Amino acid sequence: MAASVRSIARIVLSDSRRKALVMSSGPGINLTCRVELGGSRFYNEDHAGRTTSFGFETVSEEEKGERVYKVFESVAPKYDVMNDAMSLGVHRLWKDTLLRVMNPLPGARLLDSAGGTGDIAFRFLNYTRSRHALQQRAALRSQQTPSWQDISRDYASGERAVKAESRVVVCDINKEMLTVGKEKAERLGFGAGVSWVVGDAEELPFDDDQFDVYTVAFGIRNVTHIEQALQEALRVLKPGGRFLCLEFSKVSNPLLSSIYDAYSFQVIPVLGEVIAGDWKSYQYLVESIRRFPDQETFKAMIEDAGFFRVQYFNLTGGVVAIHSGFKL
Amino acid sequence: MRAATLRLRSPRRVLSQLPHRNLIHYGQLYPSHVPTNFVQKSLLAVGSGVAALRDPYRHDMVAVLGETTGHWALMRLRGQMMRDPEGCTILKERPRIRISTLNLSHMATLPDGCLGREYLSFLEDNNVTPDSRAEVKFVDNEELAYVMQRYREVHDLLHTLLGMPTNMLGEVAVKWFEAVQTGLPMCILGAALGPVRLSSRRFQLLVNTLGPWALRSGNRARCVMSIFYERRWEQNLEELRRELGIEPPPQILSAALKKVPSDSAY
Numbered sequence: 001m002a003a004s005v006r007s008i009a010r011i012v013l014s015d016s017r018r019k020a021l022v023m024s025s026g027p028g029i030n031l032t033c034r035v036e037l038g039g040s041r042f043y044n045e046d047h048a049g050r051t052t053s054f055g056f057e058t059v060s061e062e063e064k065g066e067r068v069y070k071v072f073e074s075v076a077p078k079y080d081v082m083n084d085a086m087s088l089g090v091h092r093l094w095k096d097t098l099l100r101v102m103n104p105l106p107g108a109r110l111l112d113s114a115g116g117t118g119d120i121a122f123r124f125l126n127y128t129r130s131r132h133a134l135q136q137r138a139a140l141r142s143q144q145t146p147s148w149q150d151i152s153r154d155y156a157s158g159e160r161a162v163k164a165e166s167r168v169v170v171c172d173i174n175k176e177m178l179t180v181g182k183e184k185a186e187r188l189g190f191g192a193g194v195s196w197v198v199g200d201a202e203e204l205p206f207d208d209d210q211f212d213v214y215t216v217a218f219g220i221r222n223v224t225h226i227e228q229a230l231q232e233a234l235r236v237l238k239p240g241g242r243f244l245c246l247e248f249s250k251v252s253n254p255l256l257s258s259i260y261d262a263y264s265f266q267v268i269p270v271l272g273e274v275i276a277g278d279w280k281s282y283q284y285l286v287e288s289i290r291r292f293p294d295q296e297t298f299k300a301m302i303e304d305a306g307f308f309r310v311q312y313f314n315l316t317g318g319v320v321a322i323h324s325g326f327k328l
Numbered sequence: 329m330r331a332a333t334l335r336l337r338s339p340r341r342v343l344s345q346l347p348h349r350n351l352i353h354y355g356q357l358y359p360s361h362v363p364t365n366f367v368q369k370s371l372l373a374v375g376s377g378v379a380a381l382r383d384p385y386r387h388d389m390v391a392v393l394g395e396t397t398g399h400w401a402l403m404r405l406r407g408q409m410m411r412d413p414e415g416c417t418i419l420k421e422r423p424r425i426r427i428s429t430l431n432l433s434h435m436a437t438l439p440d441g442c443l444g445r446e447y448l449s450f451l452e453d454n455n456v457t458p459d460s461r462a463e464v465k466f467v468d469n470e471e472l473a474y475v476m477q478r479y480r481e482v483h484d485l486l487h488t489l490l491g492m493p494t495n496m497l498g499e500v501a502v503k504w505f506e507a508v509q510t511g512l513p514m515c516i517l518g519a520a521l522g523p524v525r526l527s528s529r530r531f532q533l534l535v536n537t538l539g540p541w542a543l544r545s546g547n548r549a550r551c552v553m554s555i556f557y558e559r560r561w562e563q564n565l566e567e568l569r570r571e572l573g574i575e576p577p578p579q580i581l582s583a584a585l586k587k588v589p590s591d592s593a594y
Contacts, residue, residue: 266365266367266371267371269368270372271375273375273376273392274372274375274378274389275379277388279362280362283362
């Protein structure tokens with residue numbers, strides 16, 4: 001019963017949004033639909049004075065968006081270097097683990113939100129391509145001679161490689177990060193298979209039911225309204241699609257926690273100043289990690305958004321957590 | 329109804345636009361201040377030193393090195409400035425040398441040989457601007473932060489006073505002068521390591537002529553930080569040098585000293 005109500009609500013919500021986006025006739029009706037069904041960001045006067053956290057500071061919601069944009073605009077050129085320096089290369093293992101948890105099949109469509117420099121996108125393509133190659137080798141081994149039906153089918157379809165092509169869409173609100181990602185893609189040879197889209201995670205420029213997997217790696221804590229980003233994730237996923245979030249989280253062990261805090265607040269801003277020439281952005285980074293909800297709270301938020309079978313995996317003692325949920 | 333909602337919204341908007349709102353955060357003493365503890369300062373000093381040595385064009389790293397290691401030297405400088413009446417005036421009035429505060433059109437009308445005119449020629453010849461100096465961030469005392477900022481802004485004027493161009497040889501000569509005058513560890517380090525990158529001919533020049541001249545002038549001269557340059561634009565440069573106790577720059581092979589187009593650093 002609850003599921004059907006939820007699905008009806010989802011259809012109505014997505015319907016009104018789609019209509020609003022397309023700007024069809026009858027604007028009056030669409031606008032009221034939008035306001036009633038929670039599109040309150042745009043027309044509700046009460047939200048004008050709302051505040052949120054920017055690290056340990058309290059700022060207005062509009063200001064947070066601008067300031068986060070400026071932070072990532074300034075760190076974009078040295079983003080990858082800084083990631084390696086701050087985590088001593090361990091962030092690569094975290095991202096590899098995310099892919100292993102995701103375990104995508106060839107032909108899957110991925111939306112990498114706040115994907116910036118494309119780390120997850122490139123790993124996804126490598127994973128699916130090698131898996132596709134393994135599948136093909138297994139198929140060849142099992143079938144010594146293809147039947148005449150197989151031969152005629154492959155002959156008609158043309159290029160075999162095109163059949164199970166995985167596609168990634170990297171979406172980020174910040175153009176500088178996408179530019180860095182595009183250059184990296186050309187350097188590493190990932191020209192085809194990746195699209196780069198500018199978009200806000202709270203209002204994705206995609207239709208409903210488009211993607212098999214939605215990932216957000218180290219990006220959701222920078223979003224002003226996390227619940228809205230989760231709802232958008234639910235909207236663009238196909239039924240059966242998976243939501244995956246890789247994010248810094250709470251360390252439960254007190255000894256590890258004190259070492260982690262000391263390292264975060266003493267060393268990371270210094271590294272930011274020396275390598276990237278930007279103390280303040282990295283101060284914001286470590287503060288925003290402390291402000292983000294812990295594993296259980298975030299799990300509850302994901303469940304509230306409408307995902308099922310929500311679980312989390314702690315990595316490196318809780319420094320980083322992978323949250324996963326399914327849209328049914 | 330409309331008036332009520334306008335009133336509700338405006339106080340927050342105004343507060344968020346006040347420029348000094350952020351001074352309240354983290355114990356900031358001045359707008360560009362980033363408070364740091366001893367551990368962070370040590371890490372910064374080491375890190376910026378390594379970064380500056382690896383890439384001498386990282387001027388921001390040189391600046392950070394100066395700020396994190398210069399506390400004692402800055403206190404000594406401030407003491408010297410306070411004992412001098414002109415220096416005391418500077419500490420009170422806090423003048424800044426920036427494009428917006430300089431009257432460039434007036435300075436261009438001054439006769440040749442005046443401090444103002446020579447300074448303007450120096451800026452034009454070497455294609456530098458006084459606005460390119462980084463803001464002080466890691467000095468935990470407001471007055472000492474100003475002294476550091478003043479030191480950075482006076483650097484170009486020192487080039488004019490000493491008659492040195494901005495190539496490597498000229499910069500090293502100015503650094504030797506500054507090391508003696510200010511005692512800042514960053515200047516001493518720069519003075520010690522700068523000559524390493526010079527060609528042998530210029531190194532000879534430095535060791536034989538320029539270096540001793542810079543050291544002598546630095547020792548004899550009055551504290552250059554205590555001079556209110558903004559009130560002395562009309563003063564003749566030679567007369568100013570005599571007043572301060574700076575020997576005129578040595579008349580050596582002008583080709584070696586002048587900035588050649590191929591000169592990027594050497």
